Amino acid sequence: MPVSMSPALPTDAHIRAAHERIGPHVHRTPVLTCATLDRMAGATLVFKAEPLQKVGAFKARGAVNAVFSLSDEAAARGVATHSSGNHGQALAYAAARRGIPAHIVMPETAARPKLEAVRGYGGRVTLCPPGTRAREQALADVLAATGADMVHPYNDPRVIAGQGTCALELLEQAGPLDLVIAPVGGGGLISGTALACAATAPAPRVLGAEPANADDAARSLKAGCIVEDDAPDTIADGLRASLRDLTFAIIRAHVPAIFTVTEEQIVTAMRLIWQFMKLIVEPSAAVPLAAVLAHPEDFRGRRVGVILTGGNVDLDRLPWMPP
Amino acid sequence: MPVSMSPALPTDAHIRAAHERIGPHVHRTPVLTCATLDRMAGATLVFKAEPLQKVGAFKARGAVNAVFSLSDEAAARGVATHSSGNHGQALAYAAARRGIPAHIVMPETAARPKLEAVRGYGGRVTLCPPGTRAREQALADVLAATGADMVHPYNDPRVIAGQGTCALELLEQAGPLDLVIAPVGGGGLISGTALACAATAPAPRVLGAEPANADDAARSLKAGCIVEDDAPDTIADGLRASLRDLTFAIIRAHVPAIFTVTEEQIVTAMRLIWQFMKLIVEPSAAVPLAAVLAHPEDFRGRRVGVILTGGNVDLDRLPWMPP
Numbered sequence: 001m002p003v004s005m006s007p008a009l010p011t012d013a014h015i016r017a018a019h020e021r022i023g024p025h026v027h028r029t030p031v032l033t034c035a036t037l038d039r040m041a042g043a044t045l046v047f048k049a050e051p052l053q054k055v056g057a058f059k060a061r062g063a064v065n066a067v068f069s070l071s072d073e074a075a076a077r078g079v080a081t082h083s084s085g086n087h088g089q090a091l092a093y094a095a096a097r098r099g100i101p102a103h104i105v106m107p108e109t110a111a112r113p114k115l116e117a118v119r120g121y122g123g124r125v126t127l128c129p130p131g132t133r134a135r136e137q138a139l140a141d142v143l144a145a146t147g148a149d150m151v152h153p154y155n156d157p158r159v160i161a162g163q164g165t166c167a168l169e170l171l172e173q174a175g176p177l178d179l180v181i182a183p184v185g186g187g188g189l190i191s192g193t194a195l196a197c198a199a200t201a202p203a204p205r206v207l208g209a210e211p212a213n214a215d216d217a218a219r220s221l222k223a224g225c226i227v228e229d230d231a232p233d234t235i236a237d238g239l240r241a242s243l244r245d246l247t248f249a250i251i252r253a254h255v256p257a258i259f260t261v262t263e264e265q266i267v268t269a270m271r272l273i274w275q276f277m278k279l280i281v282e283p284s285a286a287v288p289l290a291a292v293l294a295h296p297e298d299f300r301g302r303r304v305g306v307i308l309t310g311g312n313v314d315l316d317r318l319p320w321m322p323p
Numbered sequence: 324m325p326v327s328m329s330p331a332l333p334t335d336a337h338i339r340a341a342h343e344r345i346g347p348h349v350h351r352t353p354v355l356t357c358a359t360l361d362r363m364a365g366a367t368l369v370f371k372a373e374p375l376q377k378v379g380a381f382k383a384r385g386a387v388n389a390v391f392s393l394s395d396e397a398a399a400r401g402v403a404t405h406s407s408g409n410h411g412q413a414l415a416y417a418a419a420r421r422g423i424p425a426h427i428v429m430p431e432t433a434a435r436p437k438l439e440a441v442r443g444y445g446g447r448v449t450l451c452p453p454g455t456r457a458r459e460q461a462l463a464d465v466l467a468a469t470g471a472d473m474v475h476p477y478n479d480p481r482v483i484a485g486q487g488t489c490a491l492e493l494l495e496q497a498g499p500l501d502l503v504i505a506p507v508g509g510g511g512l513i514s515g516t517a518l519a520c521a522a523t524a525p526a527p528r529v530l531g532a533e534p535a536n537a538d539d540a541a542r543s544l545k546a547g548c549i550v551e552d553d554a555p556d557t558i559a560d561g562l563r564a565s566l567r568d569l570t571f572a573i574i575r576a577h578v579p580a581i582f583t584v585t586e587e588q589i590v591t592a593m594r595l596i597w598q599f600m601k602l603i604v605e606p607s608a609a610v611p612l613a614a615v616l617a618h619p620e621d622f623r624g625r626r627v628g629v630i631l632t633g634g635n636v637d638l639d640r641l642p643w644m645p646p
Contacts, residue, residue, distance in 0.1 A: 278602060
């Protein structure tokens with residue numbers, strides 16, 4: 001049974017164990033500050049710079065934790081996932097570090113650089129037609145044929161615990177924070193962040209941020225049940241996924257608010273980070289700063305940890321350039 | 324006499340004093356590594372990330388050291404310089420931290436964002452016609468009118484000592500290095516770097532890198548006297564200046580080789596840093612990596628410190644984009 005049907009929620013202890021486990025394989029990324037953005041926000045912002053992480057995104061943390069949690073016997077059969085984004089690269093990277101195969105199911109429509117990036121890390125790509133059904137069938141075929149361990153992009157306690165190591169480091173590096181804000185896609189990062197922060201004393205409040213055009217998490221929190229986005233149209237391509245049972249349960253328990261921001265606010269915040277922090281961030285990574293600037297009353301005078309998630313962009317197509 | 328005519332060369336002790344002095348006003352920037360660039364170079368590269376420095380460039384170090392070296396009495400009269408680039412912003416920033424005026428002489432032809440950046444830090448801009456003579460006259464007028472202390476962009480022992488703090492930190496952060504490579508414009512950074520490295524045991528060799536289109540430093544080393552560039556045409560706009568007496572003396576004594584690279588090699592290296600390190604660097608900052616990639620035989624198998632100098636670019640005009 002490679003896929004566990006009802007895994008237990010991860011805990012702070014899992015995050016600490018993950019941090020130990022992944023240490024040799026990921027960067028302890030620096031935290032950065034920026035006087036100009038502090039002035040704009042009226043707050044003290046401490047940015048955790050995950051674009052400087054292996055594979056250019058925090059996703060390396062969860063993938064490495066999942067891969068290095070496997071027994072030697074299970075690991076020998078490899079790992080598998082579906083992803084057209086950073087998780088696919090991260091799992092390929094993690095598997096290569098352990099010397100085992102990674103099978104990545106990707107839609108035929110995926111951008112060529114993303115395919116090449118996965119292959120560049122040694123991942124074995126299985127192409128499938130676009131759409132959830134075709135993707136799940138392709139993944140089921142791969143799992144059946146290989147016996148690989150399925151590593152879901154976010155609804156996996158090993159992945160959530162791995163992503164939680166980012167906030168664990170942030171809290172060590174930044175000292176006490178009033179608030180921590182992270183973007184919400186499928187919810188893996190903010191779930192790990194919330195668990196790490198809840199175990200800290202004093203515990204910072206954890207807030208989410210997502211595109212208004214992919215606001216399933218905010219709507220799910222309000223509705224009290226998982227609401228899915230129907231073909232979300234946002235430049236923040238890392239945040240198009242919907243919550244699943246584990247991430248919804250954790251967010252419901254630990255995240256009091258999720259802000260939504262417009263596409264324009266995302267691009268503005270992305271450019272501000274490039275201009276004033278000299279850090280390349282992808283649109284998804286700019287969503288928390290966009291929320292801070294759009295809702296200054298919620299952040300003014302506070303010490304705020306901001307997780308900058310990743311920096312994988314197409315340098316030939318920047319959103320502020322004419323097409 | 325605000326301008327000293329024959330100041331003594333700075334020493335390692337000046338660099339250590341500078342490091343202490345500037346600590347409260349500048350960032351201790353992180354060092355970064357990149358597995359992809361290591362593979363490309365066949366070497367272990369440790370990058371000092373000065374784009375993450377105050378004002379986006381190492382120039383903050385020298386300017387802060389100069390400003391905070393002044394007596395209260397001298398400081399009250401302010402500081403002055405000519406600069407159309409990062410030094411102007413850095414001096415304005417440093418003066419603002421001390422609460423004194425900074426007079427920055429800039430050519431009327433300077434790009435609007437550069438003017439605005441200097442003014443944004445509180446600098447008082449004096450515009451002059453383009454050309455060396457008009458600039459020197461304008462600066463002399465400012466000095467006569469204000470009694471301000473002249474802080475040359477590089478031929479000033481306080482500035483050289485300040486720039487040397489960058490290598491001092493790099494050596495602390497990276498551990499033993501075989502080589503350190505830095506770009507050469509007027510020579511302030513590499514002079515400070517060479518002094519800091521020469522005082523370390525074992526001392527890494529310090530190498531320079533400059534655009535072939537602005538190769539005055541390489542030619543000066545060969546000629547044994549200062550050779551000036553005549554209107555150098557390079558995208559690396561931070562490296563168009565020529566050596567002066569202090570920097571030439573230090574480079575001659577401590578820098579065995581200066582590599583030159585083509586414009587194309589500079590743009591390629593700049594893009595590699597953006598793509599794989601997720602750090603925004605200006606063209607000048609990419610010159611050392613360009614040299615490492617162009618001369619692999621000189622770096623293969625070595626531990627190489629690479630100083631990434633700054634990240635101030637116009638995000639609307641990237642060199643790999645059509646105009």
